[in-house]
Every structure is written in C-alpha cells, then in structure tokens.
Amino acid sequence: MGFGFGNWIFELMFTIVPLLFIVLFVYIFVRGFKEHQYNKNSPRLTVWAKCVVKRYKHSGTHEHHTHTNYYATFEVESGDRMELAIYGTEFGLIAEGDEGMLTFQGRKFISFERNKKPQA
Template sequence: MFMEPNFLGTIFPLFFMLVIGLILFQVIRGIGEWSNNNKQPVLTVNAKIVSKRTKISRHSHASGNGHHHHSTSTTYFVTFEVESGDRMELRVSGKEYGLLAEGDVGRVTFQGTRYHGFERVASM
C-alpha cells in the first residue's frame, strides 16, 4: 500500500529550525561586531561627507486575533572620505543624518564601524 509522507510533520520543524538558525546567526554576528568595535581605538580624522543613504525595512506582525500590523524602520548611513582617499560608510542616528550634508568637511570620530560624531570645520 502506498503511504504518503507527513510533509507538515517534516517541513514545519525544518522551517522552524531554519528561522531559529537565522536569528542566532544575526545575534552572533551582532555580538561579534560589537566586540570587535570595542577592541578598536577611538579615532578622529579629517574627512568629507561624500554621500548619504537610507535603508527602509518593512515588518509585518500577526496578532492573535488574525490581524496583521505593519511597521517600517529606517536605518541611516553616511559615507566619509578621509585624506588618503579611502571611504568608509558609518551608520548614524536619524538626528545626525538630518544635520549632516554632502560636501561637509570636518573631523569624524569613530571606533571600528561605530560612529561617534562629526565636527564641521570652516571651509576656506
């Protein structure tokens, strides 16, 4: 007699393990970046802001009563060019993003990939 495999009993645990694995991967990666940043010196260097960008993430949350709630979050990035010509993109707060403009020249303070601040200098 032909027996049909129990796909729901097989696929659901695999899908659940995949989701848990992805969450754990993100947490471990975040802890690694945080730890690596803590080991780096805090540096302040002359820089120019060469670009700004945003990343918008959309989230959907299901509630117990069958309704879906949608939300978005925005991540802000600024690219700095240092005197050597190297560029680095740092994540900044929304407030900082609004205060900074492309073409601004000054001194950026950072620690690894962690942004600490930017101080404009008067252009000549």
C-alpha cells in the first residue's frame, strides 16, 4: 500500500541520527582531551600583565539551565594579548586596567595577583 518507501526512510533515520550523535560526541571528547593535553604539557608561566578587557558569554534560557562563561584579555610586556577563560570568582575581583602577575599554563588561567611587581 505504499508503505515501503516510508519504512525505508524511517529505518535510515534510526541509523543516521544515532551515528551523527556518536560522531559529535567523539569529536567533542577528542577536542577536549587534546586541549587538556596541550595545557598539561605546556610550561606554567608567570608574567607581568595588564587586564585590558573582560567579557562574559551567557547561554541557555533565562528561566532554567543557564550557564555563564567568563573571559579576560591580558596584555603582557611584549604587547601580545591573550584571552583566557577565568572563574566567576576571579571575574569579580579583576577590573579592567588592573596590573599584576598572571600565571597560566597553555590556554588555562591559573591565577592573577594584582599589583604585584615583578622582581628584577
């Protein structure tokens, strides 16, 4: 009665959709693992830096299941800038224009000690 074509598409969707979810999950896992390995294998550095910009990214609905990511852009003595994801507690303590000792490892923020002068 014409159900053959519809059944074929239905069965195909039950194969493709789970495969897409599996591929997406593996991609996200591998990307996160590579980022972790990069940070782990990078040296921990402490440099004099100035916080030049702060921003946050809010995701989710306004009613339930919201998440906020916090970022700060630091400028080091050479003039290079780096944006690092920071904790919400640090976001509230760091102001744009603050100078101090920034400690990071790879792309991972460790700490920022405001107004601490580097020892010559």
